[in-house]
Amino acid sequence: xxxPSTRPIWSKRxxxxxxxxxRVLEYCSARDVAARPAADARxxxxxxxxxxxxxxxxxxxxxIQPGAGRAILRGLDQLERAWRRGSFQLDPALEDxxxxxxxxxxxxxxxxxxxVMHTARSRNDQSATDVRLWLREQLLxxxxxxxxxIAALSRLAARHAATVCSGWTHxxxxxxxxxxxxxxxxxxxxxxxxxxxxxxxxxxxxxPLGAAAAFGTSWPIDRExxxxxxxxxxxxxxxxxxxxxxxxxxxxxxQALSLMMTHLSSLAQDxxxxxxxxxxxLRLSDAHVSGSSIMPNKRNPDFAEVTRARALAVHGLAANxxxxxxxxxxxYNRDTQWSxxxxxxxxxxxxxxxxxxxxxxxxxxxxxxxxxxMASEGFSLAADLADHLARTRDIPFRRAYHLVxxxxxxxxxxxxxxxxxxxxxxxxxxxxxxxTPEELADASRPEEALKARQSxxxxxxxxxxxxxxxxxxxxxxxxxxxxxxxxxxxxxxLKTWRTRL
Numbered sequence: 001x002x003x004p005s006t007r008p009i010w011s012k013r014x015x016x017x018x019x020x021x022x023r024v025l026e027y028c029s030a031r032d033v034a035a036r037p038a039a040d041a042r043x044x045x046x047x048x049x050x051x052x053x054x055x056x057x058x059x060x061x062x063x064i065q066p067g068a069g070r071a072i073l074r075g076l077d078q079l080e081r082a083w084r085r086g087s088f089q090l091d092p093a094l095e096d097x098x099x100x101x102x103x104x105x106x107x108x109x110x111x112x113x114x115x116v117m118h119t120a121r122s123r124n125d126q127s128a129t130d131v132r133l134w135l136r137e138q139l140l141x142x143x144x145x146x147x148x149x150i151a152a153l154s155r156l157a158a159r160h161a162a163t164v165c166s167g168w169t170h171x172x173x174x175x176x177x178x179x180x181x182x183x184x185x186x187x188x189x190x191x192x193x194x195x196x197x198x199x200x201x202x203x204x205x206x207x208p209l210g211a212a213a214a215f216g217t218s219w220p221i222d223r224e225x226x227x228x229x230x231x232x233x234x235x236x237x238x239x240x241x242x243x244x245x246x247x248x249x250x251x252x253x254x255q256a257l258s259l260m261m262t263h264l265s266s267l268a269q270d271x272x273x274x275x276x277x278x279x280x281x282l283r284l285s286d287a288h289v290s291g292s293s294i295m296p297n298k299r300n301p302d303f304a305e306v307t308r309a310r311a312l313a314v315h316g317l318a319a320n321x322x323x324x325x326x327x328x329x330x331x332y333n334r335d336t337q338w339s340x341x342x343x344x345x346x347x348x349x350x351x352x353x354x355x356x357x358x359x360x361x362x363x364x365x366x367x368x369x370x371x372x373x374m375a376s377e378g379f380s381l382a383a384d385l386a387d388h389l390a391r392t393r394d395i396p397f398r399r400a401y402h403l404v405x406x407x408x409x410x411x412x413x414x415x416x417x418x419x420x421x422x423x424x425x426x427x428x429x430x431x432x433x434x435x436t437p438e439e440l441a442d443a444s445r446p447e448e449a450l451k452a453r454q455s456x457x458x459x460x461x462x463x464x465x466x467x468x469x470x471x472x473x474x475x476x477x478x479x480x481x482x483x484x485x486x487x488x489x490x491x492x493x494l495k496t497w498r499t500r501l
């Protein structure tokens with residue numbers, strides 16, 4: 001059992017069977033108690049890969065001697081072991097990860113080997129490559145998490161394809177819908193975000209290494225070889241373009257993720273709205289709410305509120321990334337160094353948002369009776385009644401609309417249209433066929449209205465089940481895409497690590 005002193009002070013408000021989710025707690029506390037590492041400390045693994053690939057290429061091309069290449073690789077191996085056990089720390093006096101790595105190699109295997117490490121490259125192309133290696137891994141991780149959330153929404157949609165609930169416009173009940181339709185709607189928005197993330201890949205998975213300072217090199221390098229060793233699709237073609245647009249793939253990834261966070265903030269607001277009394281047709285699990293330090297009664301949807309703030313932060317960082325290249329003279333400008341910081345911060349702000357929402361949805365409680373009651377109140381079936389009259393009485397929709405609107409105005413205090421009212425209006429308008437009590441009763445049942453709405457993409461149970469199946473298939477296809485890329489990248493990484501001169 002967890003030490004009570006390590007649990008939130010409000011934990012006694014929630015069920016002891018549902019301990020607060022550690023993931024949600026960390027997502028909500030964010031930077032309050034967790035420090036962020038230095039930017040280049042997060043690129044050490046990527047820089048090791050870049051150095052290994054470059055060293056192997058230099059030796060194979062005869063640009064450096066095999067003995068020097070072996071010494072460099074040996075020094076990089078020692079650095080990696082030191083880094084993994086936590087004994088390698090970046091020295092700020094050496095400016096960045098690249099020079100820190102070079103100095104480590106010099107002190108462990110000798111100045112002679114370290115002196116040739118930087119042949120035919122610049123920190124410009126090296127940094128751009130490091131960031132792409134890191135961003136590539138991060139983007140695939142976010143796609144994996146997003147797929148998990150989309151799959152959770154597809155399951156929720158299938159499970160509640162026939163669960164009646166209100167559809168809302170202007171923050172007010174509008175027409176009856178289904179909870180499954182609501183879940184599928186959020187799922188399809190996020191599926192487009194997954195597509196947007198995938199669309200970044202062709203630009204992201206091109207290797208800048210070999211561009212040097214932006215203007216190529218006189219050394220006979222093999223850029224195709226280094227690209228293959230790092231699992232890229234090939235080199236980025238133009239060396240000036242490699243350096244002038246160091247911010248671009250970060251901006252493309254940031255844009256895709258900012259839209260995802262917008263969609264998640266909308267889902268967050270829906271969950272707040274639909275789980276707050278008196279509309280509490282949904283109940284968030286005790287594991288996913290927070291309490292108050294003073295009010296013992298509170299069950300707060302902090303994760304949802306935090307998502308709105310995180311979305312705003314991501315939007316700002318994405319705007320920075322999109323704007324940093326505006327008006328820059330071609331070639332390297334140090335403005336673009338900030339693109340590294342912004343993409344790191346952007347990924348931190350996204351954090352585990354998709355995983356959090358997938359977990360929340362899996363634990364969501366649903367009060368079907370309350371949702372149905374709300375969907376039946378406030379004349380929310382008036383539009384369906386107008387459709388019914390237009391179809392069955394062979395009158396124009398607008399005429400039926402005006403007739404029902406008049407009935408609503410007359411019977412507003414009753415909560416639903418009275419039989420005498422609607423029949424009196426039908427007679428006055430000389431419309432044949434007064435309504436029977438059974439016909440009006442059917443028109444007051446949301447299930448009947450939903451059954452009639454068979455238009456493609458609509459909220460009828462059959463349509464929702466089709467949407468849920470298609471959504472699940474979309475998630476599976478994206479997962480297969482990401483898995484195949486991960487395998488390819490891991491194969492390249494292992495090959496680079498195992499290759500010896």
